[in-house]
Amino acid sequence: MRSRLLFWRFVPAFKSGLLLVSLILLSLVAISSQAASTILVYGDSLSAAYGLSTQQGWVSLMGERLKTERLPYQVVNASISGETTAGGLSRFKQTIATQKPQVLILALGANDGLRGLPIETMQQNLTNMLELAKQNKIKVLLVGMRIPPNYGPQYTQAFHQTFIDLAQQFKIKLVPFLLENVAGKPALNQDDGIHPTAEAQPIILDTVWKTLKSMLTKK
Numbered sequence: 001m002r003s004r005l006l007f008w009r010f011v012p013a014f015k016s017g018l019l020l021v022s023l024i025l026l027s028l029v030a031i032s033s034q035a036a037s038t039i040l041v042y043g044d045s046l047s048a049a050y051g052l053s054t055q056q057g058w059v060s061l062m063g064e065r066l067k068t069e070r071l072p073y074q075v076v077n078a079s080i081s082g083e084t085t086a087g088g089l090s091r092f093k094q095t096i097a098t099q100k101p102q103v104l105i106l107a108l109g110a111n112d113g114l115r116g117l118p119i120e121t122m123q124q125n126l127t128n129m130l131e132l133a134k135q136n137k138i139k140v141l142l143v144g145m146r147i148p149p150n151y152g153p154q155y156t157q158a159f160h161q162t163f164i165d166l167a168q169q170f171k172i173k174l175v176p177f178l179l180e181n182v183a184g185k186p187a188l189n190q191d192d193g194i195h196p197t198a199e200a201q202p203i204i205l206d207t208v209w210k211t212l213k214s215m216l217t218k219k
Contacts (some may be wrong), residue, residue, distance in 0.1 A: 043107030043143070048079040062209070076099050104141070105212070106130070109144075139215050142170075175208055
């Protein structure tokens, strides 16, 4: 009889223990799902840490800042040095299908401009990527670029305006110029005069972060 009483006294405690374990497991699942939110950076050498170690690049630094601010996102850098909007478009559908990002930082176009490619083609390539992102309900931060004035005022102005027009058309956030406060400063650029140094990477991050932070949520 006594053993039965001890058993029934034990049952509530056992049930409470199971409930506690269940709550802990649910919490871990929730934390895991939060950490799974992905920011996809889709750019060229300016985002691929050209001439630097990966850890020095602004994209890697962004990953560290997300951790510091305890924002539940991970960063995937799908940037490729030398990439044009045509190359980016060719692999875009497969990339977003594989990575399933919640946020996309689209930073392509610089190489189109430096090669003097038709602006209409660049605009159409970017449009196609933005439409795919919209169809997949991905938040987009479009990153604009400027090119040197020696390409002529008509081309350089139309090039930069393309990013502004697309941001307005798709009603998305825009960073007007990735290299703000960096371009044209010898101390912040490598010997080629195009690619930023390690010292410039935190500046680039700050330029992107000002707009990106408002797109992120603390879950």
